[in-house]
Amino acid sequence: MANVIAAIEALADVIIAKKEFLTELDAAIGDADHGINMARGFEAVRAKLAAANPEDIGGVLKLVGMTLISTVGGASGPLYGTAFMRAAVVTQGKAILDAATIAQMLSAAIGGIKDRGKAVRGEKTMLDALEPAYEAFIQAMDKGESLSKSLQAATKAAADGVEYTKTIIATKGRASYLGERSIGHQDAGATSTYLMLSALTAFAQEQSQAV
Amino acid sequence: MANVIAAIEALADVIIAKKEFLTELDAAIGDADHGINMARGFEAVRAKLAAANPEDIGGVLKLVGMTLISTVGGASGPLYGTAFMRAAVVTQGKAILDAATIAQMLSAAIGGIKDRGKAVRGEKTMLDALEPAYEAFIQAMDKGESLSKSLQAATKAAADGVEYTKTIIATKGRASYLGERSIGHQDAGATSTYLMLSALTAFAQEQSQAV
Amino acid sequence: MVGIVVVSHSAKVAEGICELAGQMASAGQKLIPAGGMADGAIGTDAYRILAAIEEANTGDGVLVMVDLGSAVLSAELALDLLDETVKNQAAIADAPILEGTVAAAVAASIGQPLVSVVQTAEGARELRKR
Amino acid sequence: MVGIVVVSHSAKVAEGICELAGQMASAGQKLIPAGGMADGAIGTDAYRILAAIEEANTGDGVLVMVDLGSAVLSAELALDLLDETVKNQAAIADAPILEGTVAAAVAASIGQPLVSVVQTAEGARELRKR
Numbered sequence: 307m308a309n310v311i312a313a314i315e316a317l318a319d320v321i322i323a324k325k326e327f328l329t330e331l332d333a334a335i336g337d338a339d340h341g342i343n344m345a346r347g348f349e350a351v352r353a354k355l356a357a358a359n360p361e362d363i364g365g366v367l368k369l370v371g372m373t374l375i376s377t378v379g380g381a382s383g384p385l386y387g388t389a390f391m392r393a394a395v396v397t398q399g400k401a402i403l404d405a406a407t408i409a410q411m412l413s414a415a416i417g418g419i420k421d422r423g424k425a426v427r428g429e430k431t432m433l434d435a436l437e438p439a440y441e442a443f444i445q446a447m448d449k450g451e452s453l454s455k456s457l458q459a460a461t462k463a464a465a466d467g468v469e470y471t472k473t474i475i476a477t478k479g480r481a482s483y484l485g486e487r488s489i490g491h492q493d494a495g496a497t498s499t500y501l502m503l504s505a506l507t508a509f510a511q512e513q514s515q516a517v
Numbered sequence: 518m519a520n521v522i523a524a525i526e527a528l529a530d531v532i533i534a535k536k537e538f539l540t541e542l543d544a545a546i547g548d549a550d551h552g553i554n555m556a557r558g559f560e561a562v563r564a565k566l567a568a569a570n571p572e573d574i575g576g577v578l579k580l581v582g583m584t585l586i587s588t589v590g591g592a593s594g595p596l597y598g599t600a601f602m603r604a605a606v607v608t609q610g611k612a613i614l615d616a617a618t619i620a621q622m623l624s625a626a627i628g629g630i631k632d633r634g635k636a637v638r639g640e641k642t643m644l645d646a647l648e649p650a651y652e653a654f655i656q657a658m659d660k661g662e663s664l665s666k667s668l669q670a671a672t673k674a675a676a677d678g679v680e681y682t683k684t685i686i687a688t689k690g691r692a693s694y695l696g697e698r699s700i701g702h703q704d705a706g707a708t709s710t711y712l713m714l715s716a717l718t719a720f721a722q723e724q725s726q727a728v
Numbered sequence: 729m730v731g732i733v734v735v736s737h738s739a740k741v742a743e744g745i746c747e748l749a750g751q752m753a754s755a756g757q758k759l760i761p762a763g764g765m766a767d768g769a770i771g772t773d774a775y776r777i778l779a780a781i782e783e784a785n786t787g788d789g790v791l792v793m794v795d796l797g798s799a800v801l802s803a804e805l806a807l808d809l810l811d812e813t814v815k816n817q818a819a820i821a822d823a824p825i826l827e828g829t830v831a832a833a834v835a836a837s838i839g840q841p842l843v844s845v846v847q848t849a850e851g852a853r854e855l856r857k858r
Numbered sequence: 859m860v861g862i863v864v865v866s867h868s869a870k871v872a873e874g875i876c877e878l879a880g881q882m883a884s885a886g887q888k889l890i891p892a893g894g895m896a897d898g899a900i901g902t903d904a905y906r907i908l909a910a911i912e913e914a915n916t917g918d919g920v921l922v923m924v925d926l927g928s929a930v931l932s933a934e935l936a937l938d939l940l941d942e943t944v945k946n947q948a949a950i951a952d953a954p955i956l957e958g959t960v961a962a963a964v965a966a967s968i969g970q971p972l973v974s975v976v977q978t979a980e981g982a983r984e985l986r987k988r
């Protein structure tokens with residue numbers, strides 16, 4: 307359990323560290339709050355985790371999801387909130403975060419985001435980072451790569467996804483108000499997804515080296 | 518000038534006295550504020566008139582119109598405000614309120630209300646009291662009736678107009694939200710128009726008896 | 729009477745709309761604002777919306793009015809978090825938040841059922857202003 | 859940049875909408891609330907609207923957003939009370955007040971002319987919420 311909580315703390319660290327960057331990205335084509343929203347959410351997550359004692363990974367992720375839902379405030383609140391809640395369902399009763407579990411979590415998270423936001427890939431959202439990341443992760447796993455390497459591949463795919471969001475028009479969320487003018491800017495939500503994946507990857511790497 | 522100011526004060530008196538009644542009428546098919554609105558407006562008119570020194574009838578009426586515009590708050594504010602402002606235009610430079618002037622004022626007021634509110638007779642508004650009142654006034658004058666008698670005829674027609682509003686559907690203003698359910702209720706604005714005309718009539722009668 | 733919940737990113741907006749609609753509504757009409765975050769920040773919070781829906785429901789169902797895109801996401805999430813029974817009695821209107829709430833408050837106040845209240849709210853899109 | 863005036867019967871609503879739209883707007887965007895009466899009562903006041911229009915106008919014209927019927931009357935009266943030049947540069951949108959203001963603020967912020975900003979506001983009627 308401890309390492310799952312530590313992983314979540316790693317996500318919180320990067321989001322809080324990149325608060326201003328994420329807000330600036332959102333300022334260009336949205337309402338200048340994505341970093342503020344996400345940092346508020348993860349500050350609350352930190353506080354909740356410190357106070358609670360979840361029994362399994364599902365418990366940790368449910369706490370994260372519920373906390374994000376009630377503290378983030380923007381579209382990313384119900385979206386990431388639903389993602390973590392769905393990931394919680396597939397990790398109920400689990401205590402160890404192995405590659406197969408991570409794959410299930412990512413898949414459940416994507417399903418949650420799609421159900422909630424009704425977006426598909428190519429609409430300039432977090433899905434443009436998360437879906438390719440999931441696919442790269444699965445592919446690497448299938449090739450027999452280590453968890454750490456597979457996460458690296460996922461993070462790389464997410465980074466490419468963020469780049470890709472610069473080239474497309476936003477058709478979901480606030481950036482869609484700008485229509486064609488949203489081209490040239492990277493999506494804030496895709497960026498926060500990438501940042502969380504990269505933090506998870508770095509965390510997994512440390513863990514694997516420590517072992 | 519003094520008697521024009523006194524006439525306005527008579528209007529203020531009746532509106533303030535009937536504040537609750539007018540509000541109740543508006544509660545049934547509107548937002549329960551017509552009496553509050555009008556009383557606030559005429560309280561302000563009283564205060565303004567006490568402080569100002571208008572040079573002619575036009576000056577008095579302009580002051581009334583401007584004050585109603587900035588203090589009434591409901592639809593009746595711009596409507597009665599415009600009515601008084603238009604009546605002010607036709608009484609510029611005048612100091613005596615004779616029958617011909619009153620006819621012009623009423624006509625200008627009706628024009629103002631129609632321009633502002635884009636309503637016609639039969640839509641369950643103040644026009645359903647004011648227009649028949651004007652017509653009855655003209656008719657009585659044409660028959661050679663006294664000013665006082667002509668005003669009585671106008672007030673009677675306004676009262677009938679108020680009754681008529683009970684039988685029709687509101688198609689302008691907030692009561693139009695109720696559609697057919699507005700039938701059976703008298704219009705608050707038509708009622709305040711009637712009340713002002715009746716106060717003016719009573720005032721004219723007193724004046725004529727005093728002379 | 730159908731209860732009404734007004735979900736806005738701004739607490740001021742949600743409260744103000746409830747005040748305006750309340751002027752047109754009967755005394756018992758539930759008009760519950762669910763605006764902003766618990767700490768006063770701009771945003772929407774599905775749990776606050778959920779609580780507002782429960783507060784607004786007197787058994788005849790609840791109309792949920794929303795302002796901008798992400799309020800819809802939070803409102804839909806709130807419905808998903810609700811008991812199945814309450815969830816089936818709640819509807820999110822695809823309607824302009826202020827104009828729809830005022831029109832819906834009138835409809836709800838005269839005892840219209842949820843379907844009609846939703847229709848009235850959504851019909852407010854067609855109200856012309858000039 | 860086209861300035862925007864938000865006329866509501868409720869001061870809270872007008873302020874809240876300006877805050878929400880301000881999040882989506884560039885720093886220099888004028889978003890002037892004209893809500894409620896001078897004494898805080900619910901209502902609209904043509905002179906307050908007039909002052910707001912003058913404050914919002916930086917030379918590129920002003921979009922006036924209104925909530926309910928009587929706000930339209932007050933806004934139109936305000937236009938009639940304005941200088942002919944300013945009057946010709948101001949337009950009242952037939953649009954949902956919150957949704958239209960947010961969309962118009964984005965359009966105004968990117969330098970669209972008044973006609974386009976009005977169109978954007980009025981087009982907000984077609985924005986679907988779900």
Ligand SMILES: Nc1ncnc2c1ncn2[C@@H]1O[C@H](COP(=O)(O)OP(=O)(O)O)[C@@H](O)[C@H]1O
Pocket residue numbers: 332336337339340341343344379380381382383385419422423424425430431432433478479480493494495496798
């Ligand atoms: N319908 C949607 N589906 C998926 N992701 C979305 C959707 N709408 C918005 N997003 C994501 O949410 C991000 C914005 O989050 P945030 O700024 O916190 O919320 P808001 O836009 O409400 O202010 C966007 O950059 C985008 O990635």
Ligand SMILES: Nc1ncnc2c1ncn2[C@@H]1O[C@H](COP(=O)(O)OP(=O)(O)O)[C@@H](O)[C@H]1O
Pocket residue numbers: 543547548550551552554555590591592593594596630633634635636641642643644689690691704705706707928
């Ligand atoms: N477009 C209109 N034209 C003429 N009179 C109108 C119009 N709209 C409303 N009215 C009148 O205004 C009265 C309501 O005034 P009031 O209650 O003070 O304003 P509000 O309806 O804005 O609360 C109605 O009873 C009706 O007589």
Ligand SMILES: [Mg+2]
Pocket residue numbers: 332336337338339340380480
């Ligand atoms: Mg944002």
Ligand SMILES: [Mg+2]
Pocket residue numbers: 337339379380381
């Ligand atoms: Mg936001």
Ligand SMILES: [Mg+2]
Pocket residue numbers: 543547548549550551591691
């Ligand atoms: Mg009223």
Ligand SMILES: [Mg+2]
Pocket residue numbers: 548550590591592
């Ligand atoms: Mg009113």
